[in-house]
Amino acid sequence: MKTKDLAYIALFAAIVAVLGLLPPVPVPGIPVPITAQTLGVMLAGSVLGARRGGLALLAFLAVVAVGLPVLSGGRGGLGVFVGPSAGYLYSWPIAAFVIGLLTQLFWRRYNLAWALVANLIGGLLVIYAIGIPFTSLYADIPLWTSFTGAFAFIPGDVVKAVAASLVAVAVHKAYPVIDLPTRRATAG
Structure with missing residues (x-):
């Protein structure tokens, strides 16, 4: 891995941490708050691509695991990985990878x-598919309650998706970070 790749990974892990400075918004009915950090997940995948985006979120979660209070609300440490929001945290590297993979697939257009x-x-879709069942499990609430409680996230997450998309398109036009492999001409 190149130094440039490591710098991008560290930068986007830091962006997710900075977004954690914004206070969490509690959601009635479920013990998982609305945070700005999913914006960082979307930006990492759509700007860095699958591999680097996923690694940026793994690096961020490693920082959380060692106890730095970089999650929204000043949380950190191993305890957050067995709490009600654990599934959402687990989903972040996967979500960034999927966003990056789709970005790379759509690259030409x-x-x-x-x-x-x-x-x-x-x-x-990815974040909710992983987060909702974990919230049900760790918060000991019915799956349906976890599912319907997650509806409160949708408006804000759609706004974050639009914002991340606007930024990603602008970055791709001005300074494309994703390096797609080029096809080599074969001698026939």
Whole structure:
């Protein structure tokens, strides 16, 4: 891995940490708050691509695991990985990877619409598919309650997906960070 890759990974892990400075918004009915940090997940995947985006979130979670209070509300440490929001945390590297993979697949025709598709699939569908069952398990609430409680996240997450898509398209036009392999001409 190149030094440039490590710098990008560290930068986006730091961006997710900075977004944790914004206070969490409690959600009635479930013990998982609304945070700005999922915006960082979407940005990491859509700007860095699958591999580096996923690694950025793994690096961030490693920082959380060693106890630094970089999660929204000043949380950190191993305890957060067995609490009600654990599934959402587990989903972040996967979501960034999926967003990055979709971004790379759409690269030749990448625009706001494709960016939004990637961010909605990875940033909402993947995160909710992993987070909701874990919340049900760790909070000892019915799966249906966890599912319906997650509806409170949707408006804000859609806004974050739009914002991440706008930023990603602008970055891809001005300074594309994702290096896609080029096809070599074969002598025939």
